[in-house]
Amino acid sequence: SSELTQDPAVSVALGQTVRITCQGDSLRSYYASWYQQKPGQAPVLVIYGKNNRPSGIPDRFSGSSSGNTASLTITGAQAEDEADYYCNSRDSSGNHFVVFGGGTKLTVL
């Protein structure tokens, strides 16, 4: 199996840029996808693939990857971006398993 590691908490000043990272061996072979979850709500997909945004996701959200680390960047963070962010990927074992990171709580100051 595989594990994805995220920092538990990150903060950013309003209007500034923040990077949320996700580390794991599977990311050397597979892309990470990213989800935003606000309290009491279901997760929402914000980035998938190399750097793709579903319809309706603001272009201030972007994704990148290098080695075993994937990153979600929010350029010009807004108050409404305060949420939990989760990464996920395919497991590197080749068994079609799915893995999630532990999540990062983003605070917009």
Added chain:
Amino acid sequence: QVQLQESGPGLVKPSETLSLTCAVSGYSISSGYYWGWIRQPPGKGLEWIGSIYHSGSTYYNPSLKSRVTISVDTSKNQFSLKLSSVTAADTAVYYCARQLTTVTNYYFDYWGQGTLVTVSS
């Protein structure tokens, strides 16, 4: 617009079987894609439980595999989760979601609202 809706008992006794159904609208399950179950214990992160292809092929989280069964009913356009021998550790919000798979990416694009299942006597 694809919509998913979980349904099932909100309270299950320890050692019994948790059963949930996910009704899909706006898309025919038999047309393709994988369909997955994900859970989230209160105050904790997301955990993948397992996924099923429209043909019935299944993949389960190894940590839950011995207790999980996921099935699909294309005639009703729904899929189901059964988790046996539950304990308090299985208390969580359970989500169903559509899973897209490519050679390099597995991700969930549409999610249900989630349903809280509490395991307690």
